[in-house]
Amino acid sequence: SEQAFTSFATGAALAGLRPVIEFQIPSLLFLVFEQIANQAHKFSLMTGGQARVPVTYFVPGSGSKTGWAGQHSDHPYGLFAHVGIKTVVPATPADAYGLFASAIRDDDPVVVFAPAGALGIRDDVDLEALAPVPLGQGRVHASGSDLTVVAIGHLLPTALAVRDQLADEISIEVWDPRTLYPFDWPGLAASVNKTGRLVVVDDSNRHCGIAGEILATAAEQMQLVAPPRRVTRPSGAVLPFALELDLALQPNAEQLVTAIREVAKS
Template sequence: MARLSYLKALQRALADEMARDENVCVLGEDIGVAVNNVTTGLLAKHGPARVVDTPLSEQAFTSFATGAALAGLRPVIEFQIPSLLFLVFEQIANQAHKFSLMTGGQAKVPVTYFVPGSGSRSGWAGQHSDHPYGLFAHVGVKTVVPATPEDAYGLFLTAIRDDDPVVLFAPAGSLGVRGDVDMDALGPVPLGVGRVHREGTDVTVVAVGHLVQAALGVAEQLADQISVEVFDPRSLYPFDWAGLAASVNKTGRLVVVDDSNRMCGIAGEILATAAEEMRLTAPPKRVTRPDGAVLPFASELDLAVQPQQEQLLTAVQEVYKSSR
């Protein structure tokens, strides 16, 4: 076993894939010097033909990657800021994603888009702190949000190898997570397969990304009163509905914690599906950012908008009580 950080896991996954497959190339802003510590050492190793520092032209280089992928390459794009994904929504959702269907299966677009540091990074304010994973899940772009170092490694590998576009969100709150990892066991993690981090029998908590750590904290806090099962979907689209059903059908109670806006968010989708298809014995709850939230700058305000461990704890207790 070795100690591996989430950030190192991302770095290692990209380095391993670039070494394994010469069609993998990486594009992005300031990646030559690795400002986000993911592309570290890649320029020196593979040169500027495979590690491309781009001008600040997100829309052009995103579709540029689509063209390169249509011609046989496997580009990976680093976005410094999650909100840049709004800028390139046309290029991903309306171009890259649609080529396979629109061409009747003639074309594939194996591009990976990744954001190292999505969500709030304290003090980055309104335009740098979003978590737009729900948007991509909604339009049908494969979307993954790993929560642990081994999943960061495995899902990044899978994303790069996948023949469709995949967006990988690495939450800012996860980058510092470290884990004891069997390095030899590191490998691809399939899309659409969730992971139960802690088994329980009373309440299922579905936690997305960095909130898995908060959910594990709540489960520990409540251990002598409520048995909490922590379910991490790992990929939001495709979603492991069967895995969730297995958990919810056992506990009968569901709370979702999701660091994105409430309206039309992934938490709402999970609740709706559970209500339609699973055996709930109590009304479920979700803990999210408010409707239409824009993260305010001041730390107190920023924190007031994000889901917190205390709110999750309260929600779990309420759902547990309401069924008795």
């Protein structure tokens, strides 16, 4: 069972190993949240650093798989970031390699979400240049001066395509956090303080989501000149089996274009 092998991994890590375990679908994480958040995550903190639990939890195919229905289509990364577990969402093949390598080498539990929408992405990769990517370090994929778009996971290509679409209207900077906890707040601030405007696109539920946290922190600590916006799934969304309805609940390019234009004219 998932509960059993997750607990086995904790014991193996305490014994000096660095186990990597895989969950076939993201909703299985709900079954083992106690073992990860309440046990593995807290051992180091509760022993003053005397115990280490270097487990990597790998979730290939997080999010919608185009018609896999409500019990297989969640993106629960916000749940893990909320309690302080290191949480990674790569968007490119090179970053997937680099972040996964860093997760395995880290002395704390790390959850690596590989979005289903990103699994088909193909890119030219210099194998000799592949290297670990530090956790907590975001990345500017395209520079701009008018507005920052934070794109999480598989929505990065959507954000880059929208940037090209609106190039004659708005100069858009596309920023990828790569790690949701710890979050690269200085990196985001450098972008937002330059552009003054912010839109976040995130394929998880709106209420209490990562996008809301990013907007709140930007409003509190960064130099915004216009109210920020977020493009997400609806609050409390459960994706239906019917593909047309599934896609209707996910963030898309049209919604992102609308949000960008509204923020840009503010």
